[in-house]
Every structure is written in structure tokens, then in C-alpha cells.
Amino acid sequence: MEINIPKSSTVFSALLRADFTTQWRNRRSAVLALLIPVIILISWKGIIVKYGGAFVLSSSIALGLVAIGLMGYTNSVARDRDKGIFQRLRVAPIPSWAIMISRLTVQLTMILIVTICVFITGYYVDGIHLSAVGYLLTVISALVGGAVYLSLGQMIVGLIKNPETVNSTTRLVYFVFIITGMIGGLGFLGDIAQKLARWSPYGTVQTMLAGSLQPDLWHNETTMALLVTLGYTLFFAFMGIKKFKWNTR
Amino acid sequence: MNNHEQILNVEGLNVYYGTTHAVQNVSFDVKRGEIFGLLGPNGAGKTSTLSAIEGLLNYHSGSISVAGHNNKAKPLHAKAALGVQLQSTSFQPELTILEILQLYAGIYGLSLRKEELMGKLQDIKLADAANKKFGQLSGGQQQRVSLVIATIHTPQLVLLDEPTTGLDPQSRRQLWERIEGIREKGHGVLLTTHSMEEAQSVCDRIGIIDHGKVIEVNTPEALIEKHKDEPEVIRVSRKGRITLEDVFIALTGTEIRS
Ligand SMILES: Nc1ncnc2c1ncn2[C@@H]1O[C@H](COP(=O)(O)OP(=O)(O)OP(=O)(O)O)[C@@H](O)[C@H]1O
Ligand SMILES: [Mg+2]
Numbered sequence: 239m240e241i242n243i244p245k246s247s248t249v250f251s252a253l254l255r256a257d258f259t260t261q262w263r264n265r266r267s268a269v270l271a272l273l274i275p276v277i278i279l280i281s282w283k284g285i286i287v288k289y290g291g292a293f294v295l296s297s298s299i300a301l302g303l304v305a306i307g308l309m310g311y312t313n314s315v316a317r318d319r320d321k322g323i324f325q326r327l328r329v330a331p332i333p334s335w336a337i338m339i340s341r342l343t344v345q346l347t348m349i350l351i352v353t354i355c356v357f358i359t360g361y362y363v364d365g366i367h368l369s370a371v372g373y374l375l376t377v378i379s380a381l382v383g384g385a386v387y388l389s390l391g392q393m394i395v396g397l398i399k400n401p402e403t404v405n406s407t408t409r410l411v412y413f414v415f416i417i418t419g420m421i422g423g424l425g426f427l428g429d430i431a432q433k434l435a436r437w438s439p440y441g442t443v444q445t446m447l448a449g450s451l452q453p454d455l456w457h458n459e460t461t462m463a464l465l466v467t468l469g470y471t472l473f474f475a476f477m478g479i480k481k482f483k484w485n486t487r
Numbered sequence: 488m489n490n491h492e493q494i495l496n497v498e499g500l501n502v503y504y505g506t507t508h509a510v511q512n513v514s515f516d517v518k519r520g521e522i523f524g525l526l527g528p529n530g531a532g533k534t535s536t537l538s539a540i541e542g543l544l545n546y547h548s549g550s551i552s553v554a555g556h557n558n559k560a561k562p563l564h565a566k567a568a569l570g571v572q573l574q575s576t577s578f579q580p581e582l583t584i585l586e587i588l589q590l591y592a593g594i595y596g597l598s599l600r601k602e603e604l605m606g607k608l609q610d611i612k613l614a615d616a617a618n619k620k621f622g623q624l625s626g627g628q629q630q631r632v633s634l635v636i637a638t639i640h641t642p643q644l645v646l647l648d649e650p651t652t653g654l655d656p657q658s659r660r661q662l663w664e665r666i667e668g669i670r671e672k673g674h675g676v677l678l679t680t681h682s683m684e685e686a687q688s689v690c691d692r693i694g695i696i697d698h699g700k701v702i703e704v705n706t707p708e709a710l711i712e713k714h715k716d717e718p719e720v721i722r723v724s725r726k727g728r729i730t731l732e733d734v735f736i737a738l739t740g741t742e743i744r745s
């Protein structure tokens with residue numbers, strides 16, 4: 239008897255449909271990833287004069303990206319793995335990576351939505367206007383930056399099995415990134431701390447985003463930040479994929 | 488042995504969890520048009536054997552082929568020929584039953600219309616539950632949903648891990664009829680159950696597994712016939728007539744497993 243392996247297009251559209259529906263049903267928690275950057279934008283309105291629109295926009299996008307990668311992706315993977323949802327999917331004739339690609343697609347869409355919301359708020363509330371190139375570059379940087387936190391999340395679920403522990407770890411890392419952002423940008427703790435913060439996975443993304451917002455001001459350090467960001471992504475993704483187990487037993 | 492007759496062939500299978508040797512040199516086959524029951528006490532290695540066939544765990548040695556496809560060399564072909572009901576299944580809690588069905592139809596390569604999916608739910612009398620979440624169903628209803636999904640693509644081999652656990656007598660009857668329907672189509676069924684009565688009445692052949700080893704493979708009648716005069720079987724038998732359960736207990740011991 240002939241055996242037909244399902245067509246990739248049928249498989250992917252089924253997975254995507256299910257994952258987008260899941261995301262939609264969880265929209266209340268997704269809104270948080272959206273609200274935080276917008277709130278930052280509105281409440282930091284006063285410091286735009288001092289630090290510039292690019293700094294404020296890039297900081298709020300960066301924090302939105304962290305929230306999506308760590309809270310959105312990581313926690314849901316940890317939960318579904320613990321419940322055995324992946325095991326059921328994996329007995330179907332689909333390559334395992336297809337399951338993850340579908341989930342990542344949903345998160346990349348979320349990144350686009352957050353970035354656009356930040357643009358709109360920045361435009362109307364803070365009066366931050368960018369060039370067309372600036373908007374385009376920022377969207378690309380947001381996707382590249384988002385990939386760091388998605389892969390960082392992958393590393394966390396690769397190293398930690400228990401979903402509760404994953405949850406508290408992602409919260410902790412998120413908090414650390416917020417602090418890092420303040421130190422790096424505002425320079426509370428002196429030069430060395432500021433330098434460390436700048437080259438952390440939070441700082442490089444923020445630098446890269448700020449450079450994209452104002453393409454005329456893109457300099458060597460921005461290019462370095464982009465390369466370091468890619469380096470972090472590769473390292474986290476390598477660890478996260480290598481250590482990942484599909485079940486928790 | 489005519490390979491064309493076999494839908495599943497397991498040869499010298501070994502599964503380890505760390506140092507636990509959970510499946511030890513297990514060999515058996517399931518033929519087309521056959522219902523094969525894998526029976527064994529808790530922890531005997533039934534689920535581990537099924538997991539190796541399903542491609543969920545990387546077995547240490549041995550070979551498994553499903554519909555002629557080695558499941559390590561051609562995992563997608565092997566999986567496409569398989570329908571699976573896991574011992575404990577869960578689906579995304581955000582999705583409705585209809586959406587879950589739609590998802591699984593899709594990943595098995597079917598594009599079914601909504602009416603066709605509803606028809607599948609009607610077959611198991613759960614059309615009313617189409618918009619409920621999986622977690623809102625009773626245990627037996629959940630079991631029925633996962634069974635429908637296991638057979639949604641009319642697979643050549645269906646693996647069922649304790650399919651009747653939690654089902655009421657009506658659903659159990661219906662399940663056996665469905666399983667016999669699969670057999671009539673010339674497809675194979677490999678199932679595990681703790682109900683010896685069921686195994687005796689429905690399975691064409693039975694493999695008894697204990698401590699990771701297959702100790703007997705035969706038809707239920709032949710197993711009873713072979714062991715019915717052994718003193719241990721007669722000692723444990725509670726009714727006048729020797730049943731498969733008596734043979735099973737005599738072969739695997741009366742002790743409860745940890
Ligand atoms: N992921 C795992 N890690 C370690 N040991 C395991 C794992 N899964 C199963 N085992 C062990 O392997 C042995 C076989 O387990 P298995 O689940 O295959 O038994 P079973 O025959 O299906 O039992 P039951 O009737 O209770 O479902 C048991 O001793 C069990 O403790
Ligand atoms: Mg089991």
C-alpha cells in the first residue's frame with residue numbers, strides 16, 4: 239500500500255492556524271507585551287528632550303521584544319512540553335522543527351505588531367517622526383533583536399524542564415534586562431557598569447534599534463552591536479536546540 | 488514469513504532509561520487484518536515499546552519497521568502509516584474540540600471541511616461538544632476524542648495504549664466495533680489493555696510482556712490450552728473454567744508491581 243507523507247503546505251497551515259488561534263485566545267497576556275512598551279513611551283515623554291526620541295523608542299521596543307521572547311514563547315513551550323502536547327504532535331508525520339517554526343512565526347508576528355504599535359504611539363503621543371528608511375530598518379532590527387530573546391528563551395527551556403522554574407527564570411531575566419536598560423542608558427552606576435550593560439543582550443539590541451531609527455547616525459559601534467547580537471543569537475540557539483528535550487519525564 | 492503480510496515488525500528491541508533496561512530484546516510482529524494485544528503488569532514495558540514504534544524515543548538497539556519502512560531510516564513514512572493514541576494525551580487547552588480535529592486532520596495531510604469534521608464528532612456522539620475545550624470533557628469523552636484523532640487518516644496500523652480505560656460500557660462496545668472495523672479493512676491494531684476479558688474476546692493474538700521481556704506470543708485460545716493444566720494456573724483460577732486472566736497471573740506472578 240502506498241504511503242503518502244502529508245504536503246508541507248497542508249501541515250504548516252494547520253499548525254499555524256492552531257498556533258495563531260492559541261495566541262488569540264491568550265490575547266490578555268499578549269497585551270502585556272504590547273502595553274509595557276506603550277506605557278514606557280507615554281511615561282518617558284519628559285526625557286525625550288534630554289535623551290532623544292531614538293533612545294526612548296528603541297528602549298521601549300527592546301523591552302517589548304524581551305517580553306515576547308521570554309514570556310510569550312518560552313513559557314508556552316515549557317507548559318506544552320510538560321503537558322505532553324508536543325509528544326502527541328510528534329507522533330504525526332511532521333518533522334519536529336515544523337512545530338517550532340510555526341510557533342516562532344506567531345512570535346515574529348507579535349514582534350511586528352508591537353513595533354508598529356510603538357511607532358504609532360511615538361508618532362502621535364511623543365511626536366517622534368522617522369524617515370521611511372528609518373521605519374523599515376527598525377522593523378528589520380526588531381526582528382533580528384527579537385530573535386535574540388526567542389533563542390534566549392529556547393536556551394532557558396533547553397536547560398530547565400519544570401515549567402514553574404522556567405516561569406520564574408524568565409521573570410527574573412526580564413527584570414534584569416529592565417535594570418540593565420536603565421544602567422546602560424542612563425548610566426547610574428558608573429562607566430564600567432554602563433559598558434557592560436551596553437554589550438549585554440539587552441544593550442546591543444537597543445543600540446542596534448537606535449541606529450536603525452536614525453540611519454544617518456549609524457556608526458561602527460552600531461555595526462558591532464548588530465554583529466554581537468547575531469553572535470548571542472547563534473550561541474543561545476545552539477545551546478537551546480542542543481539541550482532541548484521534547485518531554486519532561 | 489511473508490513480509491507483505493506484516494504491518495509491523497519489531498526485532499530485538501532494547502530500550503534503556505539511564506541504567507534501567509525497560510525493554511529487553513523484544514521481538515514480535517503484527518499482521519494486516521490482525522488485532523494484537525500487548526499485555527503485561529504495570530511497568531512491564533508496554534508504553535516504552537509503543538513509544539519506540541511511534542518514534543518518540545531513541546531506542547538503544549533493534550529494528551522496527553512499519554508498513555515496510557524502518558522507523559529510524561524513514562521516520563515520516565513510518566509515522567504516516569501509524570495512528571496513535573497515547574496512554575495520556577493532552578491537546579492545547581485553548582483550542583476547541585473542532586479546532587483540535589482540524590489541526591490533526593491537517594498535520595496528517597487531510598483537508599476536511601467543517602461538515603466532515605462534525606461528522607467524525609457525530610460518530611462518537613460528541614457533536615454537541617464541538618465548541619468545548621478538551622479540558623471541559625469528561626475522562627471518557629476525552630478518550631473518545633483522542634481515539635477519533637488516532638484513526639482520522641485511516642492508518643494502516645493503529646497503536647492504542649489502554650484505549651478502554653475510563654470508557655463506559657456503551658463506549659467500550661462502540662470502540663471494539665471500531666477496532667474490528669479497522670481489522671476488516673485489512674489494517675492492523677496493536678493495543679495494550681489490563682482487561683484480560685477484553686483481550687480474550689477481541690485480540691487475535693496476544694503477547695505477554697513482563698520485566699521488559701516478551702514471555703509468550705500466541706492466540707488467546709492457544710495460551711489457555713497450553714497452560715491450563717499447570718498447577719499454578721489451576722491454583723490461581725477462581726472460576727471453574729480457566730481464563731486468560733488465570734494464565735496471565737500464573738505467568739507473571741501474583742505480586743503487585745511497584
Ligand atoms: N521516561 C522514563 N524515565 C525513566 N524510567 C522510565 C521512563 N518511562 C518509563 N520508565 C520505566 O520503564 C519501565 C517500563 O515503563 P512503561 O511505561 O513502559 O510500562 P507499562 O508497561 O506501560 O506500564 P503501565 O501498565 O503502568 O502503563 C518502568 O519501570 C518505568 O518506571
Ligand atoms: Mg503504559
